[in-house]
Amino acid sequence: MDNGYIFRLEGISKSFGGVKALQNINLEIKPNEVLAIVGDNGAGKSTLVKIISGAIIPDKGKIYFKEKEVLINNPREAALLGIQICYQDLALVDCLDVATNIFLGREICRRIFGLADFLLLKRMREESIKHLKSLGVEIQNVKEKVKNLSGGQRQVIAISRAVYWGTKLVILDEPTAALGVRESKKVNELIKSLKQNNISVIIISHNLQHVFYVADRVIVLRHGEKVGERKIRETDGDEIVKMITGSEFNGQELAY
Amino acid sequence: MKDNNSRENSNVMKNVFSRIRESNVFLALIGLLLISLSLSIMSPHFMTVSNILNVLRQISTIAVVSIGMTYVIITGGIDLSVGSVLALSAVVSAYLMTHGTNMYIAIIIGMIIGLLCGFLNGIFIATRINMPPFIVTLAMMGIARGFSLVITDGKPIYGLPKQFGYIAGGYVFGIPIPVIIIILLYIIGYVHLSFTRTGVYYYAVGGNQEATRVAGVDIRRVKLNAYAISGLTASIGGIILSSRLVSVEPLSGTGYELDALAAAVIGGASLSGGEGSLIGTLIGAIVMGVLRNGLNLLNVSAYWQQVAVGVVILVVVLTKSLRKK
Numbered sequence: 001m002d003n004g005y006i007f008r009l010e011g012i013s014k015s016f017g018g019v020k021a022l023q024n025i026n027l028e029i030k031p032n033e034v035l036a037i038v039g040d041n042g043a044g045k046s047t048l049v050k051i052i053s054g055a056i057i058p059d060k061g062k063i064y065f066k067e068k069e070v071l072i073n074n075p076r077e078a079a080l081l082g083i084q085i086c087y088q089d090l091a092l093v094d095c096l097d098v099a100t101n102i103f104l105g106r107e108i109c110r111r112i113f114g115l116a117d118f119l120l121l122k123r124m125r126e127e128s129i130k131h132l133k134s135l136g137v138e139i140q141n142v143k144e145k146v147k148n149l150s151g152g153q154r155q156v157i158a159i160s161r162a163v164y165w166g167t168k169l170v171i172l173d174e175p176t177a178a179l180g181v182r183e184s185k186k187v188n189e190l191i192k193s194l195k196q197n198n199i200s201v202i203i204i205s206h207n208l209q210h211v212f213y214v215a216d217r218v219i220v221l222r223h224g225e226k227v228g229e230r231k232i233r234e235t236d237g238d239e240i241v242k243m244i245t246g247s248e249f250n251g252q253e254l255a256y
Numbered sequence: 257m258k259d260n261n262s263r264e265n266s267n268v269m270k271n272v273f274s275r276i277r278e279s280n281v282f283l284a285l286i287g288l289l290l291i292s293l294s295l296s297i298m299s300p301h302f303m304t305v306s307n308i309l310n311v312l313r314q315i316s317t318i319a320v321v322s323i324g325m326t327y328v329i330i331t332g333g334i335d336l337s338v339g340s341v342l343a344l345s346a347v348v349s350a351y352l353m354t355h356g357t358n359m360y361i362a363i364i365i366g367m368i369i370g371l372l373c374g375f376l377n378g379i380f381i382a383t384r385i386n387m388p389p390f391i392v393t394l395a396m397m398g399i400a401r402g403f404s405l406v407i408t409d410g411k412p413i414y415g416l417p418k419q420f421g422y423i424a425g426g427y428v429f430g431i432p433i434p435v436i437i438i439i440l441l442y443i444i445g446y447v448h449l450s451f452t453r454t455g456v457y458y459y460a461v462g463g464n465q466e467a468t469r470v471a472g473v474d475i476r477r478v479k480l481n482a483y484a485i486s487g488l489t490a491s492i493g494g495i496i497l498s499s500r501l502v503s504v505e506p507l508s509g510t511g512y513e514l515d516a517l518a519a520a521v522i523g524g525a526s527l528s529g530g531e532g533s534l535i536g537t538l539i540g541a542i543v544m545g546v547l548r549n550g551l552n553l554l555n556v557s558a559y560w561q562q563v564a565v566g567v568v569i570l571v572v573v574l575t576k577s578l579r580k581k
Binding site: 075076079085087091092093094095096100104105106107109116117118119121 | 448451452453454456459460462463464467468470471472473530531
């Protein structure tokens with residue numbers, strides 16, 4: 001597994017009617033790597049993410065997880081493999097508290113009278129605090145309802161939720177899109193700290209500044225094709241913007 | 257360091273306090289106390305044990321029906337069919353009883369009818385058919401009412417066994433049996449909603465259906481269960497009502513869907529889902545019962561009582577939305 005990738009896509013294609021959303025995409029991600037996928041609107045980023053998370057089945061191509069070919073038919077199967085996706089707005093239930101959100105769908109319970117699974121609320125709260133702390137996240141009160149938290153806190157909790165327990169690969173869809181500067185910084189710190197927790201990250205973002213801050217590698221999509229792949233250390237914003245737009249524009253003008 | 261600690265402590269205190277103040281149940285409770293207080297000042301007959309038990313017995317039907325309604329509202333839905341389902345299950349069990357079926361079996365069959373109606377609602381709403389709850393339960397409202405009229409030919413059913421009247425008329429340790437039924441059902445429902453895995457899912461579905469689905473919860477089953485529970489509690493309400501009257505009218509339960517809705521909303525439920533509690537709903541039902549009872553004692557006409565209940569609903573919802581700002 002040394003040369004190995006944790007996750008690999010080979011020749012992925014997908015069309016919707018006559019529209020070729022993705023053509024022959026190859027992509028791989030190593031353990032503890034942060035891979036950014038960038039591209040203009042309609043470049044095929046969301047389709048790619050949906051394929052990885054099992055929401056869309058590709059027409060052609062193979063998916064490998066830990067060097068074994070896998071079929072991902074739905075998000076549940078992706079989760080079983082250890083692939084979690086954190087959507088922009090769909091991630092949290094506002095009317096529930098932080099701990100309940102983190103454990104939603106995998107509650108710690110004890111069966112009583114053989115009738116019902118009773119929640120072990122106290123344990124879930126303790127575990128949530130422990131988990132958040134391990135990621136360097138500070139939340140004052142895990143009993144707080146999520147709707148009372150700021151956008152940044154919510155995003156941090158959504159990501160923490162996605163990387164809880166056995167997650168090997170997490171996909172973040174525009175994690176900083178709706179956030180202010182300070183809040184974005186917190187989220188980006190969290191993304192970087194995932195690496196230390198043995199988790200690979202695929203991040204979709206429009207914000208190149210953030211991409212350059214958190215990612216190790218970047219892949220550029222244009223019109224459903226992969227047009228470039230660079231190590232972050234070996235490229236700059238100019239080159240990426242040129243690849244995104246197809247060199248029609250001067251990168252300087254568009255970069256910020 | 258010490259300063260930090262004490263600040264944290266005071267933060268926690270503030271948190272607990274604001275949580276209580278923010279809770280909608282608290283609001284309903286204040287309303288109930290205010291109404292009760294003014295009624296007991298205005299009428300000497302109000303604050304007596306026998307009158308309170310009387311109020312509780314009067315609201316028992318609505319209170320039971322409101323349990324299922326609360327489940328449905330928490331998931332973000334609505335059940336307009338509860339009044340008709342109540343009538344249909346009452347009619348079926350009364351018909352069976354007067355045609356020689358054992359009383360208990362007749363009651364159980366009535367409850368199964370209610371469960372089935374709710375289940376049918378759920379099938380259309382929760383499965384891939386995915387129809388809007390308002391329309392589906394509106395249709396069921398008509399269908400169930402129609403069947404109860406067909407079965408009875410539009411006439412009331414009299415002559416139910418005397419024993420049957422004991423359910424609503426009897427006492428255990430001096431407490432009316434319907435009151436015991438309410439307390440039991442509300443405790444079961446409250447524990448279920450607040451402390452079990454499946455209970456949390458009702459709130460989760462109402463709060464953010466997509467996030468809940470993505471989290472791997474079978475949201476169709478959650479919704480289906482909510483409507484099934486609503487049908488079941490409606491039928492239990494039907495049994496209590498027909499036992500109280502020792503007869504069944506095919507038109508009984510008309511308008512109960514709105515009373516149940518009002519009880520849930522006064523108790524803090526939100527029609528957009530994710531909010532609500534059974535304690536609140538019970539208080540809501542009691543508020544309406546107390547109001548009607550008190551106005552009766554004060555010889556206010558039934559017409560004005562409707563106005564009063566409407567105003568209370570408005571005030572509660574108004575306070576809630578003002579506070580959110």
